[in-house]
Amino acid sequence: MARAPSALGLGGSPLYRAIKSQITENLQSGEWGLGEAIPSESRLAERFHVSVGTVRKAVDELVAEKVLVRQQGKGTFVATHNRDRTLYYFFHIVGHDETDKNYPQVELLSFKKDRAGNDAAEQLQIARGDPVFKIQNLLLLAGSPVVLDDITIPVAPFQDLTRDIFKNRDSTIYALYQSRYGINVIRSVERLRANLADSACNKHLGIRPGGPVLEIRRVAYTYHDTPVELRVSRVNTTHHEYLSELSNS
Amino acid sequence: MARAPSALGLGGSPLYRAIKSQITENLQSGEWGLGEAIPSESRLAERFHVSVGTVRKAVDELVAEKVLVRQQGKGTFVATHNRDRTLYYFFHIVGHDETDKNYPQVELLSFKKDRAGNDAAEQLQIARGDPVFKIQNLLLLAGSPVVLDDITIPVAPFQDLTRDIFKNRDSTIYALYQSRYGINVIRSVERLRANLADSACNKHLGIRPGGPVLEIRRVAYTYHDTPVELRVSRVNTTHHEYLSELSNS
């Protein structure tokens, strides 16, 4: 019953990786939209001329990467960046007693077009002076200001973005990137350090000058390790903290 | 060619979970020691009376949990908590430019037996007043003091631990827990906040009083979510920072 091995596995990589790539391409091309079901495993197996087991292995990895979601008896669906998912995947600020499970309230402080400085250009892998959007957000938890976000994104992938579009988004910022611009944030690197409050922290977070403030510098990436966004957050850790869970599964 | 389904899958859970449990038990009982190879997949399949594919699925999960390590052509080995692995899995302090790939130098400042206070008791899920070891460590990176660790562990699982055993360990602290006490740290939860330096930070980390210091409170867990260790770290983030990578794979 053996079949031709590696029939499609060009470049020496296993077949299921090739299948995974093809599925990813269909995802990116929009053939299967957000939240929709993709074809059943047996149909995919026919379409790609491989066995169901091979499709399963490809889908397994995409599920592990949270790109797809399986539902037994129903089908396999394209994951969406909704509040339940993204927010708590990339948002790590909780109350000291961790009871804070409310969504943060967001206040847009400023939205402007600017040019990339040295640091932003390097982090976003664009040229210095390239146009970027600079956005300042204030996050309130249980009514009090806790996080001050300075977001920098290149203009290029977000051409038609305006203050109104940004402000009137339905859900999270990453959901906006995904639904309107087809950009899927799948990875982030955060660097944290302790600082002393400057006037902005004092003004917006109510930390007294010279008080402690947690600074988080995050770069968010999409496929192929392409940087999408640089975000510098300043956190008032008087009643909240940054939560990092490291498990193995 | 069908076989009796769920022949061993007691309790409604899939067979490969049962196999996984049996492998884990053999691991914990010490039948297969650290760094040793476990029997080949075909032998395990015979031993447990299942097919190789089922064994593979069980081993897959244990590999994902970093309990086992596969090496093509050689075999499957029991993971060890050596510097290459644990250290960089649970140690997140890097230089601002991330060039710091040197092992930290450790200086033991104090080691004493004490009784658990309210907070430690709660975090470690033991009774208030239960005996604990309290250990203070100073970590130097590139020669300068950067991290001050206050470690609290229950005496119970570490009965015969002494200052000498602790100080003269071969490798990392978690490797000691594993090799001498059979306790495998597999998960940790860290909570970070910004503080102002106290006298201890000033004395050991050279931060001026009132300077910013990053505080990390970590609880490390072994199997069944049993807490093993409470560790409060104070970090001088003048030239170093806490690195958190969140990917999906």
Added chain:
DNA sequence: TAGTGGTCTAGACCACCTG
């Protein structure tokens, strides 16, 4: 009842390592 994902089997060949 029909379709989907979830589990399990049995056996093939490949890539890699060791002797």
Added chain:
DNA sequence: AGGTGGTCTAGACCACTAC
């Protein structure tokens, strides 16, 4: 050459969901 893990196939039955 023989053993090990890595990939792939083909087909079975189960559990769940929808109609």
